[in-house]
Amino acid sequence: xxxxxxxxxxxxxxxxxxxxxxLPHTDAQVNTPLHGGxxxxxxxxxxxxxxxxxxxxxxxxxxxxxxxxxxxxxKVGGILEDRRDRIASDLGEANRLSRExxxxxxxxxxxxxxxxxxAYGIAQExxxxxxxxxxxxxxxxxATLNARIADAEAEIVARRDAALADVNQIATExxxxxxxxxxxxxxxxxxxxxxxxxSEATRA
Amino acid sequence: MATAEGGGLDxxxxxxxxxxxxxxxxxxxxxxxxxxxxxxxxxxxxxxLMLLPTNKxxxxxxxxxxxxxxxxxxxxxxxxxxxxxxxxxxxxxxFSLFMxxxxxxxxxxxxxxxxxxxxxxxxxxxxxxxxxxxxxxxxRMHGLSxxxxxxxxxxxxxxxxxxxxxxxISFLSRPISLSVRLFANMLAGxxxxxxxxxxxxSMSAFGAIGVLGAILPLGMTLAITALEFLVAALQAYVFAVxxxxxxxxxxxxxx
Numbered sequence: 001x002x003x004x005x006x007x008x009x010x011x012x013x014x015x016x017x018x019x020x021x022x023l024p025h026t027d028a029q030v031n032t033p034l035h036g037g038x039x040x041x042x043x044x045x046x047x048x049x050x051x052x053x054x055x056x057x058x059x060x061x062x063x064x065x066x067x068x069x070x071x072x073x074x075k076v077g078g079i080l081e082d083r084r085d086r087i088a089s090d091l092g093e094a095n096r097l098s099r100e101x102x103x104x105x106x107x108x109x110x111x112x113x114x115x116x117x118x119a120y121g122i123a124q125e126x127x128x129x130x131x132x133x134x135x136x137x138x139x140x141x142x143a144t145l146n147a148r149i150a151d152a153e154a155e156i157v158a159r160r161d162a163a164l165a166d167v168n169q170i171a172t173e174x175x176x177x178x179x180x181x182x183x184x185x186x187x188x189x190x191x192x193x194x195x196x197x198x199s200e201a202t203r204a
Numbered sequence: 205m206a207t208a209e210g211g212g213l214d215x216x217x218x219x220x221x222x223x224x225x226x227x228x229x230x231x232x233x234x235x236x237x238x239x240x241x242x243x244x245x246x247x248x249x250x251x252x253l254m255l256l257p258t259n260k261x262x263x264x265x266x267x268x269x270x271x272x273x274x275x276x277x278x279x280x281x282x283x284x285x286x287x288x289x290x291x292x293x294x295x296x297x298x299f300s301l302f303m304x305x306x307x308x309x310x311x312x313x314x315x316x317x318x319x320x321x322x323x324x325x326x327x328x329x330x331x332x333x334x335x336x337x338x339x340x341x342x343x344r345m346h347g348l349s350x351x352x353x354x355x356x357x358x359x360x361x362x363x364x365x366x367x368x369x370x371x372x373i374s375f376l377s378r379p380i381s382l383s384v385r386l387f388a389n390m391l392a393g394x395x396x397x398x399x400x401x402x403x404x405x406s407m408s409a410f411g412a413i414g415v416l417g418a419i420l421p422l423g424m425t426l427a428i429t430a431l432e433f434l435v436a437a438l439q440a441y442v443f444a445v446x447x448x449x450x451x452x453x454x455x456x457x458x459x
Contacts, residue, residue, distance in 0.1 A: 049237070053323055
């Protein structure tokens with residue numbers, strides 16, 4: 001396209017009337033301007049030099065445009081595209097990984113919650129079991145203790161009765177002995193026992 | 205003034221066109237001049253800047269590849285923001301223009317180098333490339349409805365002739381304003397630079413006091429050199445931005 005345009009331009013300065021004057025663009029030319037009059041021709045307005053400028057600009061800019069179009073844009077554009085893609089894919093990958101991590105964390109937390117629940121259940125079960133065992137043992141112990149207390153009590157009662165019986169016996173014998181010594185009367189054992197029983201009854 | 209030793213002080217001397225190889229085709233002088241040489245240098249430098257550092261196609265760009273990519277994306281964004289996605293087909297043209305003018309302007313900042321954008325015909329030709337592209341692409345893409353670009357919508361019927369006349373005139377003056385802006389900026393800047401620099405030289409000829417007095421123009425030369433670097437970049441940018449805006453007319457002729 002640029003070459004087309006360049007051609008269009010090279011034709012435009014045709015109105016720069018018949019530039020057939022061969023151009024000696026030397027220092028001397030500055031001293032002796034073509035258009036006479038002034039002392040020197042201002043180079044940017046030197047129409048005679050225009051065809052050369054346009055021609056070489058067309059070549060230089062044409063080369064630049066051609067290679068920019070053919071090489072620079074695909075190359076640099078490709079690099080930037082690659083980088084954009086790379087960043088996008090890296091970001092996508094990072095997102096995916098972060099989502100995965102979230103999932104894993106959620107799973108871990110759920111697992112942890114069920115485990116905790118299970119542990120609590122087990123602990124509770126254990127606690128109940130122990131409590132029941134304890135209650136059972138306590139009941140057992142209490143039962144045996146009660147039994148032993150009852151036995152002991154029975155024995156105490158028996159012993160006391162025996163002791164009391166002995167006391168009565170001793171009292172009876174002592175009474176007989178006392179009566180015998182004081183009075184010399186031989187009292188029958190049965191009478192003494194009766195008397196002791198009576199006195200005991202009154203004491204009670 | 206234009207004598208051998210006076211040539212150095214003449215601010216116009218730097219714009220002198222010197223033929224290096226005489227070429228004459230059918231009575232038309234197509235000599236290879238210093239101007240032509242620097243056109244080719246600008247082309248070669250631009251291509252070297254864009255192609256050499258990008259050979260590695262590095263994912264993480266190095267310094268020079270970054271420069272190439274920055275230039276590329278800068279022009280791309282400029283065109284996309286002005287002419288939309290439909291304007292991106294003109295990217296090679298806009299990029300070539302921008303880089304060519306930028307490199308040419310920057311080359312002109314070197315002493316003894318020729319500033320090709322200080323030649324009116326060069327900037328005018330570049331402007332004509334833009335305008336012809338606008339017209340040809342506009343006609344090809346939109347047919348005759350391209351001429352709606354001269355009829356702004358929402359204008360009452362009775363002032364359409366007036367508005368259209370103004371639009372036509374403004375359209376026709378675009379290549380002139382586009383080319384003269386760049387040409388005049390470069391020309392004036394370089395003349396100013398040379399004038400102040402010449403002061404330094406001519407004042408130094410007056411002995412010690414002259415040398416002291418030359419400090420002021422020397423500082424000015426320094427400041428103007430910095431300014432000229434700014435102008436060189438800015439004018440390339442302005443040319444490219446206006447190109448994008450004009451190309452927008454070709455892509456979207458309905459205002």
